[in-house]
Amino acid sequence: MGANGAFFDEMNGAAGETRPHYEAFERWLEATASSRIERKRVQADALFRRVGITFAVYGEAAGTERLIPFDLIPRIIPAAEWQQLSAGLSQRIRTLNAFLHDIYHDQEILKAGVIPYEQVLQNAQYRPEMKGVDVAGGIYSHISGVDIVRAGAGEFYVLEDNLRVPSGVSYMIEDRRMMMRLFPDLFATHRIAPVEHYPDLLLDTLRTVAPNGVSDPTVVLLTPGSYNSAYFEHAFLAQQMGIELVEGRDLFVTHEGVFMSTTRGRRKVDVIYRRIDDDFLDPQAFRKDSMLGVPGLFAAYRAGKVTLANAIGTGVADDKSIYPYVPDMVRFYLGEKPLLNNVPTYMLRKPEDLAYTLDHLAELVVKEVHGAGGYGMLVGPASTKAEIEAFRQRILATPEKYIAQPTLALSTCPTFVESGIAPRHIDLRPFVLSGSEIRFVPGGLTRVALKEGSLVVNSSQGGGTKDTWVLEA
């Protein structure tokens, strides 16, 4: 929290003075009639619905599609802050790729005692099948969605490294298109770094990790299908990249490699940007009941006939029980000082951490080690006594399944709500691409918790999004 006890606000800082990079926007906001903005909100809603930018909601009637609320006030990041952030992200993703290569090969970091063996090898996300498999370019996490929050007096923290199948990048692009369409005048008065070339960078990244000897690789995007919650994004990215959007049933494997079934017969596939979890990729290698995967895919992958992005087995590196070691990894693999902060983390498998956590449940956030999407967590300060006690019992039953962190005073950003404009908590998910080099578009997806006081930004739990502007220097 800032000096006066308020949260750090992206627009107003800690002291309530408009920060310089928001001044032009604030003048615009004051000069713009609220009726115009209200009209634009209605227009944005209708446009998103017509374009079909929706996400499917699990647990509701089949085929239910909802809009993710879009807020018109952008989250603005000055050039210097982005420079600092991007250097830290690049360092972190290089480190995590080195870690993944290491634990599936020589395991130097375990031998050196930096991370205990059992933390990695007995982790449910560790894939022994990947031991000794050489992946193209030594890259495991080609697309990483690192969740960043800002707390205290404005320091950045990494909350999670999402290295499996991170989603949300389509909203980043669509939010930008929407803002440009609704408020072209703002883009004339601000120097906003473009983000719409992300699909170009992604395709280029995927082409650089084709199997050896393939000069003009065929890249496809593998989706679980149109009932998946992120289907819009799968279709969007495939379309923007001009590649085929395939389902498991469109692919088959022979001793020569992976093929797709087309109207002109079979066609070889070299790189698969897969948006299906490891478990469902290949019923012969992983879950036998998977209807989404491709029988024999893992064997073809092991034999180097095809590249999967992201690689199989990346989940061990973004696991919450491994997360506390990332700063040590940076020092171990790169010999550098970590540029991004980790949130202090209590590992409840450790008796002293467990004891501390149980004494301070009302102040802490407790998360399941393998949880995601904001489910299975306790936000102490926002919970009732009864909820805390119920969660205490769950922790006591299987402490090793949980970690705890101090409740961060997440930064806020002014947001349209029923009563006008009010601060709401936000986070940031930049998308980091790793191929022959590390690249990204400036910014990322800003998610906002629309409920007053809420810290949970997930779209499945009432979160919305904002356009994210990185101002050019």
Add this chain to the structure above:
Amino acid sequence: MLSRTADHVYWMARYMERAENLARILDVHHRMSLLPQSAGEIERQWTATLDIMGMLGAYRAQHDVIDTDTVMHFLMFDRDNPSSIVSCLRSARENAHTVRGTLTSELWEAINATWLKVNDFAPSRLAETGPTEFFDWVKYRSHLSRGVTVGTMLRDEAFHFTRLGTFIERADNTLRILDVKYHLLRGAHTPNDAAVDYYQWSALLHSVSAFEIYRRVYRDQITPSRVAELLLLRPDMPRSLAYCMREVYGLLQAVANGRSAETQRRAGEFEASLRFGRIEELMRDGLHPYLDSALERILDLGQRISEDFLVPVTT
């Protein structure tokens, strides 16, 4: 392109075209129902139409009586009837949704917006405005989808399979529209009533947007054999069987693969018979037997297109 993707775009176009043609067929009925006639006559007409559309069994399974309101609701809004206009628009949208990345954004948006909007046409509202407003809207949305297809899509396989779906479905539907008329005439109580006959044929021409075309082409009174000629053989009439088959034949050449030679041959043979055929010969044994055999050939082509292109290969 992926066989499955081709299958989805093909059916997307077929369902959109089917929704439009169903609106057209119902529009004929609606216009005819404005003529004085008995309840028995109305029931007979609806029975014939449901039969030709292949929905009589499904209708009887749900309803005991055949009257205009019930049948119209069944064919327009019944979500449990997979062939109703609303269901066709939903199927078009579902198919488009599955392959939206293959379509241009404009085409996806046109089809999605149609589906979102159809829910605004509550049956109760139509009681005030009459069904014509709805039929016109369905035709307009179909025109829009087709126009966006032609105006925005790359001339690649996705385009060719979309168009193939459009013309196979339209050929099928044109034959059925003619057949409905044939059944209505058969056994009519007033076979020589020139006024009724005129209204029935002109309603049919209106339903396929051909009334003005007929007047321009023939500059003469409306006769059954000329109507048949216009809808079966005119090469320049965009809803005629000849026109549809010329498109189908050309599209099959564009997408030809190693398995499709026989399908192309059959399409070419059929197309040639229409190009060089004369209406007197086609109707020698009566219109209905010809329509039946032509419909068989269209169904056969549809089946062969599925097998040659749309069912995935696995080796």
